[in-house]
Amino acid sequence: MQFLESVSLASYTTFGIGGPARWFAEATSEEDVTAAFAFAGKRGFAVFVLGGGSNLLVSDQGFAGLVLRVGLRGIRQDGDVFHVAAGENWDAFVSHAVNLGYGGVECLAGIPGTVGATPVQNVGAYGQEVAETIVSVRAYDTTLEQFVTLTATECGFAYRQSIFNTVQRGRYVVTEVAYALRPHAAPHLAYADLQRRFPAGSQPSLAEVSETVREIRHGKGMLIVAGEPDCRSAGSFFKNPVIERTLYERIAAKSEGPVPCYPAGEGQVKLPAAWLVEQAGFPKGFGEGPAGISSKHTLALVNRGEAKASDVLVLATQILQGVYKKFGVTLEMEPVVVA
Template identity: 55%
Template sequence: MQIDIQKEIPLAPLTTLGVGGPAARFYRCQNEWEVLILSEFARKEALPLFVLGGGSNLLVSDEGFPGLVLQMAITGVEREGDVLRVGAGVVWDDFVQQTVDAGLQGIECLAGIPGTVGGTPVQNVGAYGQEVSETIVSVRCFDTVTGQYVDLSNEACGFAYRTSRFNTTDRGRYIVTRVDFRLRAGGAPCLKYADLRKHFEGKPQPSLAEVAEAVRVIRRGKGMVVDAGDPNSRSAGSFFRNPIVPKEILLKVSEAAGIGVDAVPHWPAGEGMIKLPAAWLLEQAGFVRGYAMGRAGISSRHTLAVINRGEATAADIIALREQIIATVRLKFGIELEQEPVNVA
């Protein structure tokens, strides 16, 4: 079987942010054999390797990527009882819809999130009261160090808030080819999130499909559903993680904001730690919805979404990122962390 590796393929059109240069080499992998062969090719040619899914959580440099980009296109969903084995190239929102149509509870609040299944365990995707780590049984990966396929259990994935071993200690080592989920047949939908409770207030208990659609409506209202007709959706999703800081920081934050400690929005995050909403910090620092800095800006619907306002470059996005980080650091003493992956 001939492997036709393409050269100098533009990456910007393959991302939701729409910025960045080309991949020196590019290939769409449709099965595990191709993943193995292409990984071996990259190793022999001493080429950096990057795996691309739906392009929804990426910031590609203007120079592009000097190595081999593998776009994951392994599809298929197989069900064994309450476990679903899902190819890494399956579109995430399509899979969510399939589960709610089948009456399977567990990921209904993760509807409308762009990208593919393979990317969800990497950053432990979560929204509206759910995280994928709550339902993942195991993740099948190609280990580029050993050259073997492995099945990593939920515990072995090292899941934490928006992280896993795949984007921390073992970044770049594993190529996800399949994710196995355990969902609950007939389970009641998750209505932990305030926006969802408000949406269904005074109405009968909603179905899983109704909750999934409500989440899409809420996300669309924030410009967080990919839509060619909505310039606010030309983003990489939430650009900054909600910082987790020592509880003592609350006093400094309240003084800097000129409000009482109790007025600072925060949540418990383990012993002696709290989580602060990054969106609130940005707003307090002057980066409000609709803020513009040249061709980059902030969504007019969602404070955390840094957007490409039209023909922006990665340098434009980075300049805005640096201004935001520096201003929040100066005002609150808190270091914001970027959520999208840098590709360079």
């Protein structure tokens, strides 16, 4: 295991933005993970764990500690449970499962990043969430300084949340995730975009649904394709907010047309962040500087070539303030900001 100095982080992120890491190392085994924390501990450095870099905005100053890239690889199948190393490419694993005829993650195709990131964000799209299939998560516990296995319940999954990005942020380094998938399953077609592609009565295969999801994501600029102008982003930059129904009713009363929403528990609804952003005056293609809104999807902020993290944050703040001023709704940024 090598510890490198002053490594630029821009090339390790889908945004293509970021200053240098003071130290950088890649772990290809669990022993490497413990060695990295020992190295940082002796020097008093903080550690930032890097996966696929698809949900990050790294500051222009970089990171003053050790950036540990998780590169553990391997897939082991035990019956209907797949034990997948954290460094495996997520979309490649989806394809692997679908090709074997296993359902449960087919709608999560095309999402960039690594397997290790999926329980952290409780990754979800097109009507599925990884929380529905995760059995357990193996991780290095930096508090106990040992490896532990957490059940799905212990992970505390909620919408785009887990203990890994909330109450226990920074405590665990995910090294393996176990997913219980369904053999010979029918694909999940709950999401409106998929129902339009596959009307009632049709019986698409898991592979057809996965490929359709990739096509939809591509059309929205949410598929990382080298050389395409709207692909240097962190995906959806804002989470869909969950608000009180009373606030929704006030927004609807002032709106000239229908306000889209989805049920989110008793007395609450979830609003599409993309609708809020656009209605607040920030359409697709907005922005004249190096950072702007994708021409394909309102929620994707993009690096048009030479953007800095500060450019993205200025634009994000402008959008946040505009949405709050018009609707009284506070949006939450989805990418992790590394400083």
